[in-house]
Amino acid sequence: MTNVNTALIAQLNNAWPRRATVCDMERFRVEGEFDAKRPDYPVALVPFFEHEGIQRLDEPLKRQILSWGWIGYNRRTVAAEDHVVNPALNYLASEILPDDDWIFTESIRQTLIDEHYHTLMHLNAIQRTRHQRQIDIDMDLPMSITYLELEKLKQQLVEPWEKQLAAVAFATVAEISVNAFLDILADDETIQPQNSSVAKLHNRDEYAHSKMLGEIGKVVFHRLTPKQKAFFVATLPLALRAFVAQDFSMWEAILRQLKVPNAAGIIRDCQQPGKETALTRDYSGLHRLADELGILGELDFNFDGDRASAAGMQRTN
Ligand SMILES: [Fe+2]
Ligand SMILES: [Fe+2]
Numbered sequence: 001m002t003n004v005n006t007a008l009i010a011q012l013n014n015a016w017p018r019r020a021t022v023c024d025m026e027r028f029r030v031e032g033e034f035d036a037k038r039p040d041y042p043v044a045l046v047p048f049f050e051h052e053g054i055q056r057l058d059e060p061l062k063r064q065i066l067s068w069g070w071i072g073y074n075r076r077t078v079a080a081e082d083h084v085v086n087p088a089l090n091y092l093a094s095e096i097l098p099d100d101d102w103i104f105t106e107s108i109r110q111t112l113i114d115e116h117y118h119t120l121m122h123l124n125a126i127q128r129t130r131h132q133r134q135i136d137i138d139m140d141l142p143m144s145i146t147y148l149e150l151e152k153l154k155q156q157l158v159e160p161w162e163k164q165l166a167a168v169a170f171a172t173v174a175e176i177s178v179n180a181f182l183d184i185l186a187d188d189e190t191i192q193p194q195n196s197s198v199a200k201l202h203n204r205d206e207y208a209h210s211k212m213l214g215e216i217g218k219v220v221f222h223r224l225t226p227k228q229k230a231f232f233v234a235t236l237p238l239a240l241r242a243f244v245a246q247d248f249s250m251w252e253a254i255l256r257q258l259k260v261p262n263a264a265g266i267i268r269d270c271q272q273p274g275k276e277t278a279l280t281r282d283y284s285g286l287h288r289l290a291d292e293l294g295i296l297g298e299l300d301f302n303f304d305g306d307r308a309s310a311a312g313m314q315r316t317n
Helices: 006-019 021-030 059-096 102-132 145-156 160-177 179-187 193-223 226-244 249-257 263-270 284-293 303-310
Strands: none
Touching: 006 021, 006 102, 006 193, 021 102, 021 193, 059 102, 059 145, 059 160, 059 193, 059 249, 102 193, 145 160, 145 226, 160 193, 160 226, 160 284, 179 193, 193 284, 249 263
16 A cells, blocks of 8 residues: 555554543543533524524523533534444444554554543533533434435445445545534633533544544555445545535424424524535545545545535534
């Protein structure tokens, strides 16, 4: 494998005990005090918060919307790890990566441990918020469009390897582009320090994962058969688009269940194009990977155009 930077993988593997959040649990437990006055989720990331239908609500109800936005974000993060990233990494570890090359095995197994720890961190964040805000109701919140798109695609596929590789394509996009959204949450100073701390600690691992997957992605691709390569090239654009699709389903469910008047109308108003402001996915790493794999020209995805239209998509995972 000519262009795989094995030195970088080795460096990341060796730094894991010092760098990984799972190796620093004490810090995770103490960092970030609870400040009841601050919202749980950034107002700036809620596309409809300035809508008059929301502004006229009383303060406690507005706060509940933000608390449930935070809970929903955490639930979706856990679902993405459990149903997309971890199954794909397991498949790579057990069936694709060469078991005679320890460096790749070590790297992917470290990453799997990180991802499992992330689910614990985010589940813990939900419990903490429910306790601190004394939330005793439950809510039925829909799965993300990204997850639903992957499931829909898998149902249309026949061969087990196709389903597995489809998950690898979605996991690759997730792992190499999620930093942008975590950055926004991690740097937000308006929300509870505890909550931005969760994003900060998660992101510390994801910076390493995106570099690691950028290299391991090449190892994996080179090991695929021509038929599998063609399938991966055809599937990657579906994953890229699924991650930047507009997805207000969670917010609509929250408004409806909190009995906010005209919930559907408020959401509809915000779905009009050009109303959003923040870029929440960074596809530069995927662009680089596709370029290094020599498949950039074959991908049915316009990184500049689609990325521009992705600007402002309010994403929760
Ligand atoms: Fe993660
Ligand atoms: Fe990750």
